[in-house]
Amino acid sequence: MSETEQRIEVPADPLAGHPASAYFWGHVAGSGDVSDDRIEVVTNDEASAQALAAVAGGDLEHETTSRDYAHDTSITRTEDEYTLSIVDDGDTGLLGRSGALGLPVDGRGNYRFGAFSSYDRELLRGLLEGCGTICFKSSSGTVGISFVHEDRELLELTQELLDDCPVETPYGDLGETSSGGYWFGVDDDAAPEFGTWLYEECEETGLFAPSRRRKLERSLEQADAYDE
Incomplete structure (x- = not known):
């Protein structure tokens, strides 16, 4: 277990109101993709990726990528990329839910962050x-x-x-x-x-x-x- 993971207070439910779940779902909405059987979230920071994995589990993959700068596509940046993948295990569903509709973000623009209003x-x-x-x-x-x-x-x-x-x-x-x-x-x-x-x-x-x-x-x- 990394030093980052040791510091994190992990919520009993990654969908409940909690500082760690609020941070996780902010990342998912900002740089993630949600489907009925998978959540993928991407970050360029290893410690942040470990924090997200500590909150919700899943598998981490690391690669080096090149991409266009968002404001100016003529500029290309090369950077580390960490992808956290959380998949439906077939028994308890995705994070204990039967589908994406049970999540605070479903990948179709329906963001429901009310549970995190205190965080x-x-x-x-x-x-x-x-x-x-x-x-x-x-x-x-x-x-x-x-x-x-x-x-x-x-x-x-x-x-x-x-x-x-x-x-x-x-x-x-x-x-x-x-x-x-x-x-x-x-x-x-x-x-x-x-x-x-x-x-x-x-x-x-x-x-x-x-x-x-x-x-x-x-x-x-x-x-x-x-x-x-």
Whole structure:
């Protein structure tokens, strides 16, 4: 068992209201695929992949992939990719449910996150790590946080979660990406406080991607240095 898995408090039911299940389903919605007999979720961070596996079980596979950057398809990135696969074992169904309709996301745009309403930070963290970007904008000396996904309804739901966020987090309108999906960004002025809140206390739970947190910390440091 890895150090990450040892820190995680695993819920008795991966569909019940719990910080770990909220984080898991945020990832599934952001970078996963759900069918009647399988859930697959992809992450670029090994520790995050181990955390997701600790929550819901399944098998992990690692490979190196090249893909187009979401905002600009002329740019290609090569990165590690960890895929967690959870399949119907034929006895208890998929995560103990008889089909995808018993899950909080069924792969057809029907997202039901009500069970996780008390754990919006973990849910948003999973969504950001699943379909979000963090960067330092050298042109303005600010931190950029955005969400990118092919499903417009998921991004609209993410905006609703931001509306209820305990830190004020204004954001821009939905726009289209060059790859045919959608995106929106958190206002630059709000990004530092939102990002800091999003990763508060995550070390205690293990429910985070260390590489993504490091990217946030580096971006915040660059922004502070720019102001000086």
